[in-house]
Amino acid sequence: MIEPSHSGEFGAPRGTYHEATPAENNKLGIWLWLASDCALFASLIATYLSLHGQTLAGPGPKQLFDLRITVTATFVLLCSSMTMGMGLEAAQRCDYRGVLRWLIPTAVLGLAFVGMQVFEFTHYVLQGLTLQVSDFGASFFTLVGFHGLHVSFGVAWITSLLIYVFRKKRVDQADAWRFEAVSLYWYFVDVVWVVIFTVVYLMGKVG
Amino acid sequence: MGHMEPAHTPPGPAPATPSAGEASAGRTHVTVAILLACLTIVAFGIVWLRAIPTGDMLPVLLVLALAQIVLQTLYYMRLRVDNRKFAIFFGGGVTLAVVISVFAHLLLLAR
Amino acid sequence: MAAVTERLVGTAPRTRSESGVWSWITTVDHKRIGILYLVTSLCFFFIGGLEAFLMRLQLATPDAHVVSEVVFNELFTMHGLTMIFLAIMPMSIGFINYMVPLQIGARDVAFPRLNALSYWLFLAGGLVLNSGWLLGGAANAGWYNYAPINIGQHVINGVSTNLNPGPDSMGITFYAIGLQLAGIGTLMSGVNFIVTIVNMRAPGMTPMRLPLFVWTTLITSVLIIFAFPAFTADLFLLTLDRLFGTGFFNVAQGGDVLLWQQLFWIFGHPEVYILIMPAFGIISEVIPTYSRKTIFGYSSMVFAIVAIAFLAFMVWSHHMFTVGMGPLVNSVFAATSMVIAVPTGVKIFNWIATMIGGRIRMTTSMLFAVGFLVCFVIGGMSGVMLAVPPADYQFNDSYFLVAHIHYVLIGGALFALFAGIYYWFPKISGRMLDEHLGKWSFWLIFIGFNVTFFPMHFLGVEGMPRRVASYPANLDLRLWNAVATFGVFILTAGLIVFLANLRKSLRSGQAAGADPWDGRGLEWSIPSPAPEYNFAAVPLVRGRDPLWVEKTYGDGHMIPYVPGGAAPEAEAGGHGHAAAEGHGEGGPGGEGHGAGHGHGIHMPNPTPLPFYLAIALTVAAYGTIFKVPEIMVLGLLGTFFFVFRLIYDHDPGHHVLPEEDAG
Incomplete structure (x- = not known):
């Protein structure tokens, strides 16, 4: 892009012209998608906050939530973010073995998080909290489940990337943006989890 | 708009050994x-x-x-460290989304 | 000044090698996708028009029985949805697709395949929504589909009554799923346009030199990516309510009927600006061209666009004045709503000031632009009246509101789109539209529109509620209803003349040449219709209205950009610009700077993957609507398969050798 060194008046461009590469376009596109996704989560969180008091005949957050499960899940996701960072570093120096060493654990940790969520949801359903019983149940499962779907998609994405590099048996500089894209998505899912952990679980326990 | 700096710029062939950076x-x-x-x-x-x-x-x-x-x-x-465009779009968008959601939540509670 | 004589050389011969259906299905060319959008939206426009026509026939006389009440409910709902989501918005997106890359000097949008996917999802959404007519009833709860009617409940005398979940509640599932599909497509378009405009402008195309249509596109896209998620969430909750028995909007389960309204209007108000913003952009292109003047107050225009977009997010509750949010909330939203009139007024005055002292040519396009100014100001003023909460208690849900929205959406958005059609049709098709027929169509549409909708102000003030299938003869509403229906016939005649004009032009229209209007922007510097690669050489932009700058200071042709600073007056060229690395799912461009290097311009290859992906998602959509989990899962698996195919499919692209004459 040309530096905006002058306004719209007549004149030749100053500064350097840098044509955006596809990789740069992809990265900006990912950021815009994430920003948009943020607005989606904001809507669901507002829905949850507006309806979570409606426990009706079903159990409420205070009696239901077991923070020990949730905080463990949080640490699992936190670790996966760190390994993702290491994997990205490896990808940027085209370190094929490093990518495998760090991204396989990331996917496994993500899967573990999803597994814990499935366990947690089953536990709640057995205690009488369902989608239909109250709007606390409906909004809780919708919000947290939607995040869980995001994590699952992230795991699928990382796995597909691993398959991709595994078939090539190497990592090229040209693939760096692929790792950046998936890492941005993964961190974003983690950021959303921080909000959900605080707003849904911690505050739900405080009441 | 600012000059786009590629975020990942170890140019040329990849170094084989990890450096201090x-x-x-x-x-x-x-x-x-x-x-x-x-x-x-x-x-x-x-x-x-x-x-x-x-x-x-x-x-x-x-x-x-x-x-x-x-x-x-x-x-x-x-x-x-990355391009400021990302921060502008993401930060601006997230702020907007949060403000609107909080306001909508308050309107729903206010009744 | 421009030499107009030799412009006709620029007409490209119609020798596109591929022209079969398959080439349209697999295309990733922003121009072809733009044409697909334009044609599809025009078809939906006539479907929506037919629905309106039937409604006006029903309302022409008191106690009429042209259609039943049930069908009438479906008609007004589908009319609104079709016009808003399937006609006006995609028509804008069609022009954006075709024109924005040309106006910023790019060879395509940033993500050509995503662009194709956006189109196919829009089409799928439109078809799913309309398939309700055949598969158990179309949506019937109004375009804003308020709770709890949207979950099949009516509250009568304080008692909530479940309607039998038969055909009439099926339509709203089509609403929820169909609009979700179309919405995903629109969201992707928004991302695509922002990246295109931010990253892919030609050298010298600084932000404050962007054509105003590009500015409005950028801001519209920002509105899309931040407003649509609220609707996505809302539709998601509605789908859960209707298919999985949750109770987000069901008071008996602790739900909140206002939750739907809040989320809907958080999206819905920005949405009306998504409809009108590109129209502002088109008017800002048309008026300077036919006035032979640069736009008056460019910076204030940009500021007004940004201000309107920001305020658009701050006013949503003015659609809900009468739900009882209290005087404080109503006052705040009334104030923010009225503030929007200020930047809008700035734009109106700038357009008028552009015309003052200009050498005005009253072409059909310019007539529509001036018609826009008149009608949009009327619609804007009734808008300010509606923004006064005490008055709104009177106007709300009456024909006054119907008059207002049609003055801003027909008199505003649609007139501007017609101005755009007459203005850009020569660029898109290579042929001129007939001016004589064009003027006939304008006057018929303009008069018909005003005869139809102006009386609705009176009907509203006399208390006629909107969305009623009939009215008794003794209410004194007969005259203006008859006049309104009479106007529809004039309007229809105008649209038929317009269609005849299109047909005539496509068959035997006069060749347009590159620059039939003595234009100002980059799109007029290349042949009509634009070649696949758009620009044989990347143009160097030396000012606002780049082509006009060259007509004034140069030889009337764009100077090709030469990396390294060989171009005249380019003070510092590129520092040996880095070649595109990593093609990925890349856009075009790459080594295309100097076209004369022998290997041509790199363009993306056509691919059917976006089409397949849209089909898979449509299968999943029908699986959801009809509650067949196997089909839904199958569709979703197919969707993810094609998503990952698209991510990892390496597109080697192909190279096109530009023809010598760049127009």
């Missing part, structure tokens, strides 16, 4: 991860132990969450 980048990841873990433990701890009065808990928890978000977006998602 990469080691420090790896250290940043670990440091941030430790900070995030500490913040999570603190947030969990004050709720678990009821360490502070319930009335003060919400703002404290929100501040702790905000600190984690800032750490993650600035260091993990590299908004601190």
